[in-house]
Amino acid sequence: MSTDFTIKDRTAIVGLGATPYYKRGASLPQTLEEMVGKAIISAAADAGIDVPDIDGFAYFAGGFDTGALQETLGIRDVSFSATLTGSGGGSAGALGLAAAAIVSGQAKTVVVVGGVQQATLRYGAMPSTYDATPESVFYQSAGLAGPGQMFALLARRHMDLYGTTRDHFAEVAMAIRANAVGHPDARMQKPMTREDYFAAPMISEPHCLFDFCLETDGAVAVIVTAAERARDLSARPVFIHSCEHGASVDWGRSIYWMGMPDESFASSGHATIARRLYAKSDFGPGDIDVAQIYDHFSSQVIMQLEDYGFCAKGEGGPFVASGAIRYDGGSLPINTDGGQLSGGYIWGMSHVREAVDQLRGTAHNQVAGARTCLVTGGPSNLPVSGLILRSEP
Amino acid sequence: MSRPDPRTAQRPPDSLFTLVTDQWTQPYWDAAAQGKLVAAKCENCVTFRMPPTPFCPQCRSQQIDWIELPGTATLYSHTVVERAILLELADCIPYVPAVVEPDGAPGIRIITNIVESSIEDIVSGAKLSVLFDPVEGGAIPRFRIVKDAK
Numbered sequence: 444m445s446t447d448f449t450i451k452d453r454t455a456i457v458g459l460g461a462t463p464y465y466k467r468g469a470s471l472p473q474t475l476e477e478m479v480g481k482a483i484i485s486a487a488a489d490a491g492i493d494v495p496d497i498d499g500f501a502y503f504a505g506g507f508d509t510g511a512l513q514e515t516l517g518i519r520d521v522s523f524s525a526t527l528t529g530s531g532g533g534s535a536g537a538l539g540l541a542a543a544a545i546v547s548g549q550a551k552t553v554v555v556v557g558g559v560q561q562a563t564l565r566y567g568a569m570p571s572t573y574d575a576t577p578e579s580v581f582y583q584s585a586g587l588a589g590p591g592q593m594f595a596l597l598a599r600r601h602m603d604l605y606g607t608t609r610d611h612f613a614e615v616a617m618a619i620r621a622n623a624v625g626h627p628d629a630r631m632q633k634p635m636t637r638e639d640y641f642a643a644p645m646i647s648e649p650h651c652l653f654d655f656c657l658e659t660d661g662a663v664a665v666i667v668t669a670a671e672r673a674r675d676l677s678a679r680p681v682f683i684h685s686c687e688h689g690a691s692v693d694w695g696r697s698i699y700w701m702g703m704p705d706e707s708f709a710s711s712g713h714a715t716i717a718r719r720l721y722a723k724s725d726f727g728p729g730d731i732d733v734a735q736i737y738d739h740f741s742s743q744v745i746m747q748l749e750d751y752g753f754c755a756k757g758e759g760g761p762f763v764a765s766g767a768i769r770y771d772g773g774s775l776p777i778n779t780d781g782g783q784l785s786g787g788y789i790w791g792m793s794h795v796r797e798a799v800d801q802l803r804g805t806a807h808n809q810v811a812g813a814r815t816c817l818v819t820g821g822p823s824n825l826p827v828s829g830l831i832l833r834s835e836p
Numbered sequence: 837m838s839r840p841d842p843r844t845a846q847r848p849p850d851s852l853f854t855l856v857t858d859q860w861t862q863p864y865w866d867a868a869a870q871g872k873l874v875a876a877k878c879e880n881c882v883t884f885r886m887p888p889t890p891f892c893p894q895c896r897s898q899q900i901d902w903i904e905l906p907g908t909a910t911l912y913s914h915t916v917v918e919r920a921i922l923l924e925l926a927d928c929i930p931y932v933p934a935v936v937e938p939d940g941a942p943g944i945r946i947i948t949n950i951v952e953s954s955i956e957d958i959v960s961g962a963k964l965s966v967l968f969d970p971v972e973g974g975a976i977p978r979f980r981i982v983k984d985a986k
Contacts, residue, residue, distance in 0.1 A: 565921055565922075566919070566921035568921045568922055571852075571921075571922055575854040575855075575856040576856055577856055577857050577858040577860070577861040577887075578861075578887055579856075580853070580854070580855060580856055580857070580861070580865075581887050581946075581947050582933075582947050583852055583853065583854070584848075584852060584853045584976050585848065585933040585934070585947050585948055585949050586848030586849075586852055586917065586925065586928075586931050586933055586949065587933045587947065588852070588921055588922050588925070589921050591921075592915055592917055592921075592933055595915035596913040596914065596915055596933070596934075596935055597913070599913045599914065599915065599960065600912070600913045600960075603913070603960045644918070644919065645916075645918040645919070646917075646918060646919040646921075647915045647916070647917045647918065647919070648915055648916040648917075648918060649915070650915070692893070700887070700947075701935045701945050701947050702886070702944065702945055708913075
């Protein structure tokens with residue numbers, strides 16, 4: 444008997460569905476659950492699977508009410524319903540949860556779905572809505588009301604330690620905006636110049652408006668099933684090669700605690716995820732053809748590029764300044780759909796969507812011959828997550 | 837970025853502060869109400885930890901010594917908030933959330949605000965001194981820049 448405990452290449456994404464990416468509030472009067480249902484129906488249709496045959500749900504960031512989805516969608520029998528803990532950090536990792544359900548025989552057809560609707564909250568001020576706890580008092584009393592303020596503290600430390608500049612942040616924002624312009628699903632269609640970037644209002648220094656991701660409503664769903672079954676379905680399968688979530692003890696509550704050791708304070712918290720992700724895969728950073736890097740804040744893109752080994756620690760700024768992340772001529776095109784900074788913010792699920800499009804060869808900004816794609820799930824408190832998808836096992 | 841900015845760092849509103857404690861955090865806020873800055877130190881392995889939690893992450897002991905600190909600190913990182921992301925913040929722009937390393941408690945940091953200081957003086961590594969802002973139910977330790985410190 445095999446004792447090879449691995450999910451490697453044993454499952455595949457066989458269906459992809461999404462709502463439009465709406466400007467915050469513009470999805471009303473739809474409810475969030477309605478958008479989630481539309482994404483699931485669309486993903487099942489893409490896969491050629493009947494919605495009632497879905498038997499598993501894998502979520503992140505609290506997930507959704509599976510019972511309600513089951514009743515409204517008429518799903519016959521659910522055998523797996525689970526969510527990763529934490530928030531957007533689990534978006535890539537939820538694919539590993541789906542793969543685990545299938546490889547362990549707990550479900551056959553698992554949907555991974557994420558969605559967001561931000562009708563009233565601004566600037567991602569979700570932490571301000573959490574009930575006060577003995578631990579939250581410390582950051583709430585300081586007026587840390589949103590992640591853009593929390594990650595600004597990490598960004599400043601990165602600038603202090605490594606000489607990273609706002610010009611580096613600007614390059615991230617401009618490179619990703621360039622991918623949004625002309626993309627049919629992306630919200631931001633106006634090119635961004637360096638002058639535009641530096642003219643933007645400061646929000647939480649050093650983060651200006653264009654360092655923040657968009658405020659979007661929408662939902663994205665994918666259907667995951669066993670690799671051997673995937674080949675018989677209608678869509679071109681995209682194989683789940685490697686997927687990891689968690690974080691080291693250096694990270695933990697991270698942005699809500701700010702106690703990270705100095706060597707990991709100015710980071711994305713992904714270093715251990717990256718090591719495990721590559722160790723359990725056939726690939727290293729040099730084998731990644733295209734990457735979808737969780738871009739809630741431009742500064743955290745730079746720190747993830749370091750943590751995933753695309754450049755040395757502290758060299759993320761010069762790395763992006765070299766043009767490396769540009770779709771046009773870069774060695775590692777990232778966020779080819781305009782990312783969350785300029786395409787749409789769906790708590791990381793838009794990155795999964797674009798990765799599938801790239802590996803099917805159907806992306807608007809197609810990276811020629813792309814066979815591997817890295818997807819990351821939100822630098823946040825534990826878990827953070829990473830995923831390597833491939834077009835052929 | 838280096839343009840002089842003589843504006844003064846404001847205080848975030850008291851309305852953001854709802855004092856919720858448990859038996860592990862209560863002594864910190866009790867001390868603050870009396871104008872004292874304290875930190876939790878493991879009685880067993882003498883490792884400091886903040887915020888105070890039920891177990892020492894080094895040795896799992898639950899025995900805590902509460903150590904009174906001198907009230908000085910070094911600025912580790914900060915952000916100048918220029919946009920009110922909640923309505924109740926509109927009257928206190930700019931305010932400056934900060935992470936500081938208190939003297940006398942190696943290895944820990946405190947999330948706080950820099951107040952009563954010019955924005956232009958708030959730079960990483962700056963020397964700080966604690967003050968206590970009275971609020972309903974106690975006081976919040978915050979810090980100001982010590983201008984004549986080396």
